[in-house]
Amino acid sequence: MADALKVGIAGLGTVGASLVRIITTRANELAVTCGRAIEVSAVSARDRSRDRGVDLSGATWFDSPEEMAASADIDVFVELVGGAEGAADRSVRAALTRGLHVVTANKALLARHGVELATIAEEKGVLLNFEAAVAGGIPVIKALRESLTGNKVARIYGIMNGTCNYILTRMEKEGLSFADCLKEAQRLGYAEADPTFDIEGNDTAHKLAILTTLAFGTQIAADEIYLEGIGNISIEDIEAAADLGYRIKLLGVAQRTESGIEQRVHPTMVPRDTVIAQVDGVTNAVAIESDILGELLMVGPGAGGDATASAVLGDIADIAKSRPGAQRVPVLGTPAAALAPYQRARMRSHEGGYFIRLTVADRTGVFASVATRMAENNISLESIVQRASPNGAAGGSKTIILVTHATTEESVRKAVAGIKAEDYLVGEPQVIRIERPKAF
């Protein structure tokens, strides 16, 4: 049997502690499967005295990740510190530069510095694995980086934030408001005390930026993403969607178009009888549409200490099973030097169906005016529903709900601007994009 693979783990929070426990308790099975033992040889965390319920007696303690990366006697540096800058960034660079393999779960780091880090890893001939960085336990990185080799991806989309999906699911199932569901998510530990980063779509955007690069072979462009959060989604939207045969999900979508790559994160209506529409609660899902394989959908836990640790362990095991020396698996699917510049598609050119909900004054001619604004912009309608306002409180107002056939963002914006210029609108119009899975 080959020498043991020596692992150094920086960061001993929930994921790190779970990882140490698994490597320790499954030592025999791992040695058989990988053809060599895996040992936790070094660790680093802020508080040395804290009891994490795991045996760290065999590991050398380092006070900082950077110190461990620079001088520990290890083969693999596992970064579970978090954050795009600071210790995580410095220690990963140091480890790669020293010729260590690196495994990380850090989506922010990759979204920010992924191409630079991949360049160093490829120059040094080491692996930089990051399965846990996107959609937790779902092996979407491996699917894109390995299984889909030779395919051209047309679109990749997914539910990649458990907090948002939990809130939207609860709103639908229980008829509760966004605010109430957010509070419940916080109570259950599914949402942070400051939930902004999740709710406004930034977390999904980081993950999407990484997937875009793997799917389309373009440089990471995390700042070039159209972003809309779910804070604006009301129970009326969810009920209207249900009536029309749709569910609302926060999707991250990246798509090849004639003018470039679209990257967008926004509340999305998906047809209720599709598989992804059935993905509820904190569960994540990622779909990939490619030209040879067709459509692939993967559903699983997007977060949680154990699920994340499982993905990290899979990455470590891949290194344990591989031959020492130069590796040929490009970190980002395409060798870093061969990544194409990212060309952003104009959001105004986005094509698709739209759901538009308007609260309007209840008087003659309004319906005709709305229909005229649509027609003027060449928007054809799949359905149009007029109903009394949900709670009569708006006194003399009514609701008009439109679902369009495929049109462009530009047309919809113009039509909505036209309606806003009229005097019958009560409050802001709601506009939600529709996304249709291709095969299922």
Add this chain to the structure above:
Amino acid sequence: MADALKVGIAGLGTVGASLVRIITTRANELAVTCGRAIEVSAVSARDRSRDRGVDLSGATWFDSPEEMAASADIDVFVELVGGAEGAADRSVRAALTRGLHVVTANKALLARHGVELATIAEEKGVLLNFEAAVAGGIPVIKALRESLTGNKVARIYGIMNGTCNYILTRMEKEGLSFADCLKEAQRLGYAEADPTFDIEGNDTAHKLAILTTLAFGTQIAADEIYLEGIGNISIEDIEAAADLGYRIKLLGVAQRTESGIEQRVHPTMVPRDTVIAQVDGVTNAVAIESDILGELLMVGPGAGGDATASAVLGDIADIAKSRPGAQRVPVLGTPAAALAPYQRARMRSHEGGYFIRLTVADRTGVFASVATRMAENNISLESIVQRASPNGAAGGSKTIILVTHATTEESVRKAVAGIKAEDYLVGEPQVIRIERPKAF
């Protein structure tokens, strides 16, 4: 750049021709991604003169797979001949013994000889990859063999036969009979002229046997699978299932139990609001429940020339990207020499819910008798429905539908035997097992 990887392809049917076309048309992209070119250096098929629409001028022609395996100047032998014995078996053995890597899409070969072939591959230090053998384009082999390293699998189950899922979906959506849907499937090319192998569950069983070994580290036991096909499923069953909130799917299920590993293929009721229940038509799906990762579900095309070729290409690319020399990825997840003997769980000990549909004489006391037989066998009922027979043709008969809480196969068999011993039963009772996904 390293030397080109020379591939020899045995079998130029739909999958083989698609594979040659992709390797040829995507040559540049593959060379960049893999760090070396991939070349089709040798081919073998029955009919040399047939026009397959692909350029084979650069490849040496061999009249038999065995000849190609024995003497072609190649690095990888791709077996797309099919069949558990004969040319496929002989050529794969010859190629492995000669020290060539092998890629195959042949589930029958692996279900029959997988452990022997893995043993040869591991002795020779070459890779034997077979992603396309189970669930076509869905990367379930990679997930089990690589991503889930360190996990203990509790259950794996899936929709792995597109023909059966197409027929069951059509029966439900259109209200057509099994026979009508089978004819339509044959007309559309989704079912063979002789559909026995698909319909009776043998195809699913081959795939399940391979997954069982990867999931549980036991020797392949393709002949130890409990088997029930879908020929017995009527439109009444599908409608009753729908009324009760279930859909009927042909599932292959492998599960760890106290007495051993259950392997079973049978029509199964799954709750309608689960993700897998939404998988319709020829689409496949595989779910894996493991102790660290949790639940993972993958959905995608289970067949088709391009989807299968994509999986084969992914396997070839893994070889192209790996270092030459001895490999450490065990062919069947666990090294062949370390596979445990397969211990079959008794089907009578199977635990789960059951759907039981009885057609009975419409007279006083029958309902009470049925309920008594259940109670005598400690079967508690989730629901019990009595209704007029669907078409009155049975004259004076009625239908009783029971859904049980978790019980054992033995209890259900005893209860049904007790009912059959009474004089009120009209026709055979229908018994369908219920499977509940754990997380979604």
